[in-house]
Amino acid sequence: MFNIQSLVIISGDPCASQPCMNQGTCMRDNGGFRCVCPSGYSGSRCEIRDVCQPNPCMNGGTCRSVNGNGGYQCICPSGYSGQRCE
Incomplete structure (x- = not known):
């Protein structure tokens, strides 16, 4: 009897x-991603608005x-x- 195990690594586009x-x-970065935020926003996903x-x-x-x-x-x-x- 054989016990065969396999590991499948699926590498997709993190920006998809x-x-x-x-x-x-979204910019691919070391297997992950980073966000380049427009003016007035910050945070890892540009979720923070600069009041x-x-x-x-x-x-x-x-x-x-x-x-x-x-x-x-x-x-x-x-x-x-x-x-x-005022």
Whole structure:
């Protein structure tokens, strides 16, 4: 009696399933993939939106992402205040 075992490795295109979100570009990388994200997105699959793109702050205010959950804070120039430096 013979016991024959075989191992079949199926190598497919890791980008075929379109794993990148938000119009990110999938690139094959060392047997896997990596996503090249468009401006305003980040994360391994471009799943994180940069709330500061485009800048929601007015009058030259500087946007800073806070808490990593979609929140932001505007750092206002002198003479301006409010959530968006109105």
